[in-house]
Amino acid sequence: MPNQSSQIYKGGKIVKSKYPTSVKKVDFAAKFAGEALFSDDIPFDNALFAKTLRSTISRGKIKAVHLPKLPEGYYYFDRSDVKENVVNIIFSDWPVFADGRVNYLGEGIGIFVGENMEVLNKLVEETKVDYIEETPVFDMSESYIHKAFKKGDYEAAKKKAKRVIKRTYETSFQEQAYLENQAIIAYFDENDKLTLTGSMQCPFYIKRAVMRSLGLGDDQVRVIQPAVGGAFGGKEHYPSLTGSQVATAALKLHRPVKMIYERPEDIVFSTKRHPSHSEYEALIGENNEILGIKAHIKLDGGAYKGCSGVVLSRALIASCNAYVFENIDIVGDACMTNHVPCAAFRGFGSPQTIFAMEMFIHHIAKEIGVDPLELRLKYLAKHGDVTTNSGHFHDPIILPELINKAMEMSDYKRKVKEYSKPGCLKGIGMSLFLHGCGFTGSGESDIIKGKVKLVKDENDHVYCYASSVDMGQGCRTTLKRIVAKNLGLPDEQVTMDGPDTDATPDTGPTAASRTIIIVGFLMEKAAKNLKKIWKKGVRQEHIEPYVGPSYIHWDEATMQGDAYPSYSWGVNVVEVEVNPITYQVEVKHTWSTYDVGRVVDERIAVGQADGGLLQALGYGYLENLRCENGKFRQKGLTDYIVPTAVDAPPMETAFIDNPFIYGADGAKGMGELTFVGGAPALALAIENAIKKEIHSIPATPEYLMEVINNGKY
Amino acid sequence: MVKYIPASKEDALNFLASHDAYIVAGGTDMMVLKRNAAGLLPKFDKDVLYISNLNELNKIYEDKEYIHIGATATLDEIYNHPLTPKLLKEAVGEVASINIRHFATLPGNIANASPAGDTIVIDYLLDAIVKLESKNGVRLVKAENFVLGVRKVDRRSDELITEIMFPRFSYDGDMWYKVGSRKADSISKVSVAGLYSITDGKISKFALAFGSTAVTVRRSHELEKEIEGLTQKELLDRCEEFVEKYSKIISPIDDQRSNKEYRLMVAKNITRKFIKQVGEGK
Structure with a gap:
């Protein structure tokens, strides 16, 4: 069965576009023709390659590094070559080069740099490192970041409870599996300025990381973004590490230095999604009501904290998903392990807890013998309600409409009943969810303070400048459409190129589902303001700073207040069939409804919807990344199984408008929203089919065999 | 090191007479095994003979006894050829991806002798014969004798596999089960092929072969003899006994794709399903 295609073809001709309001993406032609230059395609004269010398143990002190004799034209760089040996991330504990010790298998100790990759590989092979080994930690027993908050009085509610229900949920590592591997190049531009280009999400993060590690000033480092082949969070922080490494070499050698990862190196050594272990407890009252929810959520942060504190924070904020409970007691720990550091990945903590909560409310319903849908509807968040973190839902919530529409599209009610019959191997599952848009709390106004710039030339052509990276999601198209629309210009009269830190103001990172809701909003305001001062045939410039909603107040220390400027909402329905011989899951169909405020470009939005959900389905049943003794067993895309086109089910998506006052024409974020509900919808569908509880993802056939043969319900 | 592209089969055999070489047809396994860093040539530690251009070895034809x-x-050509045995076609259609099937060959699959080679299961089940030619003549070896272990086969360095020959015979029903990790482009966790015939109410032919569950494909002629001659009801009555007996001929392992418990359980489930299929004559 074919997936939704964006155009309807007849006899090889496009007769009707399914998305008549959508335009061709600005990068389409170059990418389709293979002409777009990705990092490794960019020609450099005189370039050298960098190859990383990696630790072969998970934890220990480095006693000595015995380098082989370096041939002429070959160099070695390590911690002694940097000014400050840290990667500038939210919490800067990750060294650019191992700092006398290693904390995970594969940690970079140094880099060899030279012309010939074969020689570099040999140099790495011939280097001997002496260690004093220490016992590594691979379980989540050592918390290095602890967070907690409460709402109401859980302990008092416990006294009124007639029963307590407990479950434990686990989620695994996930690999971003972007098409283009990590790639970074440091070189000198036409003005002899140290410049970095590479596969990235956040040019200014790299700039600041290089400035810090090499002790350079704001005017001494430039970062330019070329075409980027996917990122999903995996290029949010990691290029700050590799960028600092190649910049160290380039600065000393005054030559271009390229570091291009191959797939196994990328899968095994770059950052992953945090595995989680969540213990949930529910208090049930006399009338089968939920009196309170308690949860202890643990994330495997890996060897360095990096951004794990924020991931933990966002996991905890999402711990009750789209439900409102009176009494809440939430505790979270990010744990130090000697695994590869975990960092950003589409969803940023919330897929782990939304999976747990969606499964839990279902398991509560089953255990107390009420209809799961009714129980969920009873606790749905409503406009004005007090959130999990004691803030408020400031904007209208249309979740009931989204649910009704999704149920109607999928024939959910009939199917869930029919598939519940014993022996039926089909199943259908529905998840309801929310996702916060933009940085946590008032971070957009207080910390990021993003700016965009519009420049109009003498021919009245408008150029948009923002540090937002188009990594395939289409923001160069959507942002410029917002500007064109608000200026009343045809799309062709507006251009948006990739960021160059010398020309582009810092609009913040391309992360946190913030590009449309924050940067789009800025572009809209900038365009409106430029229109006000518009003078034909004259060069004009306008810079627009972000001013967010003033009613958003958040205290990160206590985790109390408005966790996000706004939320997007969604419903995923997934239908499956389970093979009783092989325990394999076949995803038959999906239906989704979303409130993303208002859609800017429908085809691009559907691209996010289909891509996000498919990636989430992979997370739910296929993508098995097992780490044994600090070592990943799946080292390539042959064994790390992402869904193929053949595995992709037909997907139907509907958007319901609910414009947000601080969004571009009402638009909110959606990049992560489309990911967070897929795995629980899938797992609930599997439960419906096999009549047993799922507590862990990915629900591989190996796991399902155990559940079917030994599980309880 | 010599890399040689022969002009003819004879030329290839002459080369092999004096060179211990890797033979590359499609290269879909060899190029992965000998892979070097991106942008660098593969690391061959012996001479290499490339045979993909030899059109005289490209034919699919039949005679009285065999499909040759x-x-x-290529697997794609085999898939689309009318003479291709049904089970082979089914198995070939599920090997890796379309682009791999445009290059991969049957001799490549069996000579690579991976425990997870899908077409080897069919070679065993259909009593395929590996035809090896050298300057000294032709040697015919049954597929199940040709594979000696993981990546070990009975090929002398002067020999070239020129054909895989499938004996022509008919049967009543069959089964092919590839258990991969996803629907396409996947390496088998377990694969099972079976076929049977019924004559005068009795099972006259019964064969089952298992892939990815031991160091080589497994098939038991003893168990087949035990089953042949039974009535369908007798087979059904003894279903669990035979499921257990078959589970003893395999010895699956844990690896990055699956674990031994799963492989064993699924192999047993498929065996049970096949025995029921035979017993019920479906």
């Missing part, structure tokens, strides 16, 4: 599949016929 030439050594350089």
Whole structure:
């Protein structure tokens, strides 16, 4: 069965576009023709390659590094070559080069740099490192970041409870599996300025990381973004590490230095999604009501904290998903392990807890013998309600409409009943969810303070400048459409190129589902303001700073207040069939409804919807990344199984408008929203089919065999 | 090191007479095994003979006794050829991805002798014969004798596999089960092929072969003899006994794709399903 295609073809001709309001993406032609230059395609004269010398143990002190004799034209760089040996991330504990010790298998100790990759590989092979080994930690027993908050009085509610229900949920590592591997190049531009280009999400993060590690000033480092082949969070922080490494070499050698990862190196050594272990407890009252929810959520942060504190924070904020409970007691720990550091990945903590909560409310319903849908509807968040973190839902919530529409599209009610019959191997599952848009709390106004710039030339052509990276999601198209629309210009009269830190103001990172809701909003305001001062045939410039909603107040220390400027909402329905011989899951169909405020470009939005959900389905049943003794067993895309086109089910998506006052024409974020509900919808569908509880993802056939043969319900 | 592209089969055999070489047809396994860093040439530690251009080895034809599949016929060509045995076609259609099937060959699959080679299961089940040619003549070896272990086969360095020959015989029903990790482009966790015939109310032919569950494909002629001659009801009555007996001929392992418990359980489930299929004559 074919997936939704964006155009309807007849006899090889496009007769009707399914998305008549959508335009061709600005990068389409170059990418389709293979002409777009990705990092490794960019020609450099005189370039050298960098190859990383990696630790072969998970934890220990480095006693000595015995380098082989370096041939002429070959160099070695390590911690002694940097000014400050840290990667500038939210919490800067990750060294650019191992700092006398290693904390995970594969940690970079140094880099060899030279012309010939074969020689570099040999140099790495011939280097001997002496260690004093220490016992590594691979379980989540050592918390290095602890967070907690409460709402109401859980302990008092416990006294009124007639029963307590407990479950434990686990989620695994996930690999971003972007098409283009990590790639970074440091070189000198036409003005002899140290410049970095590479596969990235956040040019200014790299700039600041290089400035810090090499002790350079704001005017001494430039970062330019070329075409980027996917990122999903995996290029949010990691290029700050590799960028600092190649910049160290380039600065000393005054030559271009390229570091291009191959797939196994990328899968095994770059950052992953945090595995989680969540213990949930529910208090049930006399009338089968939920009196309170308690949860202890643990994330495997890996060897360095990096951004794990924020991931933990966002996991905890999402711990009750789209439900409102009176009494809440939430505790979270990010744990130090000697695994590869975990960092950003589409969803940023919330897929782990939304999976747990969606499964839990279902398991509560089953255990107390009420209809799961009714129980969920009873606790749905409503406009004005007090959130999990004691803030408020400031904007209208249309979740009931989204649910009704999704149920109607999928024939959910009939199917869930029919598939519940014993022996039926089909199943259908529905998840309801929310996702916060933009940085946590008032971070957009207080910390990021993003700016965009519009420049109009003498021919009245408008150029948009923002540090937002188009990594395939289409923001160069959507942002410029917002500007064109608000200026009343045809799309062709507006251009948006990739960021160059010398020309582009810092609009913040391309992360946190913030590009449309924050940067789009800025572009809209900038365009409106430029229109006000518009003078034909004259060069004009306008810079627009972000001013967010003033009613958003958040205290990160206590985790109390408005966790996000706004939320997007969604419903995923997934239908499956389970093979009783092989325990394999076949995803038959999906239906989704979303409130993303208002859609800017429908085809691009559907691209996010289909891509996000498919990636989430992979997370739910296929993508098995097992780490044994600090070592990943799946080292390539042959064994790390992402869904193929053949595995992709037909997907139907509907958007319901609910414009947000601080969004571009009402638009909110959606990049992560489309990911967070897929795995629980899938797992609930599997439960419906096999009549047993799922507590862990990915629900591989190996796991399902155990559940079917030994599980309880 | 010599890399040689022969002009003819004879030329290839002459080369092999004096060179211990890797033979590359499609290269879909070899190029992965010998892979070097991106942008660098593969690391061959011996001479290499490339045979994909030998059209004389590309033919698929039949005679009275055999369907002959030439050594350089790609899996895609085999899949689309009317003479291809049904089970082979089914298995070939699920190997890796379309682009791999445009290059891969049957001799490549069996000579690579991976425990997870899908077409080897069919070679065993259909009593395929590996035709090896050298300057000294032709040697015919049954597929199940040809594979000696993981990546070990009974090929002398002067020999070239020129054909895989499938004996022509008919049967009543069959089964092919590939258990991969996803629907396409996947390496088998377990694969099972079976076929049977019923004559005068009795099972006259019964064969089952298992892939990815031991160091080589497994098939038991003893168990087949035990089953042949039974009535369908007798087979059904003894279903669990035979499921257990079959589970003893395999010895699956844990690896990055699956674990031994799963492989064993699924192999047993498929065996049970097949025995029921035979017993019920479906």
